[in-house]
Amino acid sequence: MRRRRENDSVTPLEAAKTFMAGLEAGDADKAASVCSDDVTVVLPGGETELQGKDATKRLIRMAPPFIRRVREEDVQGNTVILRGLTRSPGHFANFTTWTFETEGDRIVHVSFAWRPAN
Numbered sequence: 256m257r258r259r260r261e262n263d264s265v266t267p268l269e270a271a272k273t274f275m276a277g278l279e280a281g282d283a284d285k286a287a288s289v290c291s292d293d294v295t296v297v298l299p300g301g302e303t304e305l306q307g308k309d310a311t312k313r314l315i316r317m318a319p320p321f322i323r324r325v326r327e328e329d330v331q332g333n334t335v336i337l338r339g340l341t342r343s344p345g346h347f348a349n350f351t352t353w354t355f356e357t358e359g360d361r362i363v364h365v366s367f368a369w370r371p372a373n
Contacts, residue, residue, distance in 0.1 A: 295364070
């Protein structure tokens with residue numbers, strides 16, 4: 256794996272993967288490190304929005320310890336769509352679609368949607 260120099264920019268896919276790694280690890284600073292200061296996060300159902308890095312960090316800290324597995328990556332310019340499975344063993348499993356919109360090397364918009372898998 257190539258080491259990144261300071262002046263290298265992060266690709267949209269790398270930013271999305273960093274966000275997801277932070278979410279999975281419960282590392283709010285890691286997830287927020289690839290977000291713009293005014294990032295918008297839209298929760299499932301689309302009615303609740305969180306604004307800014309601090310709100311994103313709160314979301315990561317409050318996220319239940321689900322198991323998230325990304326199975327498909329789709330990059331369309333500055334938009335990354337990650338599809339996979341989110342589950343709570345013994346309780347439920349959901350197919351999850353995460354959508355990340357980026358500007359430069361920062362995520363500016365995140366949304367995710369669930370649909371039951373069982």
